[in-house]
Amino acid sequence: MVTAIGGIDPKVVPAGGCAAWPLPPGPTGARFARGVLRAVFGELRMPAVVAYDAAVALSELATNVHVHAYGGVVPACPPIAGLPELWAYVRWRVRPEVVFAVYDSAPWHGPVPDGRLRPPPYAEGGRGFEVVDALTAEYGGEWGMYRTRSRLGAGPVPGKAVYFTVPVPAGLVTPCACTARRAAEEIHALLAARGLGPLQLAIGYGMAVICVRAGMHVWVREGSISYRAPGLGVVRHSPYDRVEVVERIVRHCADLDAVPEDGRR
Structure with a gap:
């Protein structure tokens, strides 16, 4: 990417x-x-x-x-x-x-x-x-x-x-496929670049897990990307949606970090 x-x-x-x-x-x-x-x-x-x-x-x-x-x-x-x-x-x-x-x-x-x-x-x-x-x-x-x-x-x-x-009208864009390992490495790098961490990345056969913070994890599989954040349960995305997943994780972390300041999300 x-x-x-x-x-x-x-x-x-x-x-x-x-x-x-x-x-x-x-x-x-x-x-x-x-x-x-x-x-x-x-x-x-x-x-x-x-x-x-x-x-x-x-x-x-x-x-x-x-x-x-x-x-x-x-x-x-x-x-x-x-x-x-x-x-x-x-x-x-x-x-x-x-x-x-x-x-x-x-x-x-x-x-x-x-x-x-x-x-x-x-x-x-x-x-x-x-x-x-x-x-x-x-x-x-x-x-x-x-x-x-x-x-x-x-x-x-x-x-x-x-x-x-x-x-975008049908047929104008084609998603770029990649392995679960590569997708996980890209997501890990993008999250680190936004100041989140320390991040833990575990890569297995056909799947990888990124631990962002307590209660917030990203699972990367060959056919999907899923994440869990406090209060949201598990949210599933397309395997091509790496940028959007990172942006949503950054958003959830920003909301959680703001709670002590104003008492609301």
Whole structure:
């Protein structure tokens, strides 16, 4: 699995990897995000009308980061890590979906936004998530926000990601198969890169187990990837869904780590 960092390299997305770019923390961020999306959708051979609508949704997320994470002001001395990031990858369901996510390290305040909650008619803003909600519903995708950790910079920084998905028409992407051993090694490396550990990896015949922390394990078999997290039971994924499994594990760990701070998940 390849991860692209920095320049636009859309080829890693249909190949099963996750691409991550620093997102300019100013008004140019939306334009940069649209350029990335067009490159990724071009590689996936997505229909032009879908690319146009998805670019509108992604522009809203990039603009929200500028307005809300930095108050509309580009920091004079930006931190070494924790600046906004743009992620793209394919998650493998019965119908594959391309995922776009915008990360920032701004504090988590209040409830998760819901595009169905409309701002007052006289409000000059606050409709960005409404737009994202409508556009993703149009194509049968989904969107949301969750706690996570950064991918770029000197080290992983806690923060949040807002994402949306767009289903990929049949026949446009083909999953990259690999052995259970290789898949487990990739998942292990991706989890370690996000600052989780110490991790324990045990590889047997046709199966591998990764112990992330107490009560949280990942089982990798030739035909599936499963994980267990506190309060969730066992969740099963496609054997190709390595990036999505890692992101979900990072999310669960971030939620658990936040409980002592605010008393809720």
